[in-house]
Amino acid sequence: MKVVLTGFRGTGKTTVGRRLAEHLHLPLIDTDACIEEQAGMPIPEIFRSRGEAGFRLLEREVIASLRNEDCVIATGGGAVCDPANVEDLRYNATIVLLTADPGVIEERIRGSDRPALTDLPAAGEIRHLLQVRRQAYRSSADVCIETGNAASPEIAAWIARTLAEGTVSAGNRREAALLAREMGIGDAVAGDPATRLCGIAGNPCAHSKSPGLYKRLFERFGMNYRYTRFEWHDIGTIVRLARLLDVRGMSVTIPFKVDIVPYLDEVSEDAAAIGAVNTVVQCGGVMQGFNTDWLGIRIPLRHRAGGRAVVLGAGGAAAAAVYALQSLDMEVTVLNRTPEKARTLASRYGCAAGGLDAFEGRDVDVVVNTTPVGMEGDARSLLTVEQLEMGMTVYDCVYTPPETPLLREAVRAGCETIAGTEMFVHQAVEQFRLITGIAVEPALVREMME
Template identity: 50%
Template sequence: MRRIVLFGYRGTGKTAIGTILARGLNVPFLDTDTLIEQESGRTIPDIFREDGEERFRALERDVIATLPARDIVIGTGGGVVIDPVNMEHLRAASVCVLLTSDLATIGRRLARAPRPPLTNLPQNEEIAQVITRRRRQYAASADFCVDTSRTSTKEAADRILSLLEKGVVPAPERAAAFRWFAASPLPAPEHARLEALLTGPDRDVQTRFLGVAGFPCSHSKSPLLFNRLFKRYDLNYHYTRFEDPSIRTIMQVARDIDAKGLSVTIPFKKDVMACVDEIDDAAQQIGAANTVVFACGSAHGYNTDWLGIQKPLAGYKGARAVLLGAGGVAAAAAYALTDLDMEVTILNRTPQKAQELAEHSGCRWESWDAFSGINPDLVVNATSIGMQPDTGSPLRGDQLKKEMTVFDLVYTPPVTPLIAAARKAGCTTITGTEVFIHQAREQFRLFFGIDVPDTAIREILA
């Protein structure tokens, strides 16, 4: 039996529900807080009072690293999700269930069993603030969600048992989803794999899905990367392609099969914003999202592109930059470049779009043919020109000077026509693979709470 790991803020019922659940499965129940107290010989309040939270978290990390690998139910502390090392250990070969409750219910429960405060705020304000602060991590911890606000511990445990035995997606929805996938341009082996996972007689009801959403998206390396990472971290997931001209259709199919999340690519990074329930601050300011995380009935939109763009440019703070393009990726690039205090000029074939993005992001803009008069330190290509099967380049070779750094955000092929021309001109070059690596690393953390070393991603892509 895979381990069952219960996550959630304190007061959501992890210990009481876990005890009943373990009894029903005829396996032991372990509570990480209890194990910490046994290991240290002190109560949790004493550890917080005498040593502080940092020491408690170190003890918690040590205990979690030694937990049994299977045939057990584990209840975790409310803050365990903030540590990627804990998430790597707890998510391996496990079914992870996030328990939630409304704030009033948690307040009443904690009043009966007080614990050390985490802030200087009154209890109800502290609960709201801490849950909000951990929202991303709680969403990342969830394979399944159970709201315990209005259920008995027995009812909640029965709900979890049902999820484990039957899953959450009824047969008609699974069959309809497979028909949709079967009509999409997926290779035959992937069709067969999805048929087995969605409608096969021996399907594992606990297997969850993620995918890349685009039109087209056959060029994406995300399925290769994520499926290999699932093996590396022993996650019961499958990553596929959601290819359709309508992002609303894709989102509906993803919800129908209870997908964990989507990596969003061309041309949907702006349109997907209208299809999610919550949007993080960076995506809101950029006006585009490339990541959707589904958790507890809600869809959360994020943008990790800007982090993937900014990471390779950390040493270029204050540079004079030209940004080619004015779409969703360009918006993320503008956000990343201005965050590094660069002087940015946006060029686009449609000047109006360049002007709109410039005004939105606080940059300058010019017509496309103004490039040669700017003499930038850095050129960032955020258009799709050069993406397979296109063999074009947004700039001519004679426009490139050896003093320039050229960063092409296109990553298929790894060496685009622009990068080839820039290298011939003696420029410093940064390929789109760097963006893919760093933004995918951030996506994986949003999906699972695990921090993948960039070296591991490079090995998979090599």
């Protein structure tokens, strides 16, 4: 068994770690102590002679050496800001994030000889670093616990109990089981209570490749996680079930990307600007919403920056497309079967709009289809070969099947084509990082989708 305690200095990693190690009959390894031993000097001297960069290199070496150890590990405050560290710490382990109020932290570390990492006064530095590291802490943690008002033996006992029984209370588990049966997904949420649960929320979502991909990724990185489907007609009910089960992360698909926003506690800047969420991360009872779809559109189209683009559709994926294309300094037009919906979306971004019949290929460099037209079993294409021009880039966000009717028309017209699998790959890379703290290469995601 490997248990990792992360968090800012002063949150109790060493004192709680000592108690937890005794309880679990495991050795306690403090990464900072290992760094000092390896360098042959205390940490303040390491910073003076090698700088923070030199300290982080030593920290990386120490953490890599602990990948396969059975122990309790107390990490440095910034360790999980490096995804490579998170990958090694997460392997066959449970990561517990210890948190405390900034004022409590300031009081606990007052008088420390640790070097400052900013030019700010102590209180300002604590708040600044907590904000900078906030997402890395939340993404890398399996379990979160506030340590400000509890004694270390009490915290250690809670962690040990959680390791054995999971994060969901018996009452919540019973309520969740009843709700899941009503939804017809009782089997999907049953299982070992110590296994963390993730899933995809959609209606329908049986076509999604996410369950298979996440299963392989969790196995690859030695994570005791399971990924399932939350297929139901009401997103409010899905969110209620996710809160009861302390679901760690959710992918959100059609038709809920916009509807889910009011049910979340926090929404990222990108997701707020887009008005849609495709990724939910839950840590310590707080549900955060993110949008990674826009990166799945932006990254494959970087080579067409500055051109003219048409977005087909007016839903949440279309909003992500407009946001992505405008970040590439592209002139964007939104076209939709219902022109009024296109105008409503376009008005948010100050771009042109119209019906599908307004499409004129000779004035377009990039076409992005964000509608479900052409999905498996649908032989339709919103555009014909006659409407498309050679040299145009056609990006279809539909990824089942990999070659859609629209892409076949685009090939016939001599266009550059980008399959929806590329959107899936790049959004999944960022989504997996948000849910787990681990950075995966797009090539690995492509390989695992085959």
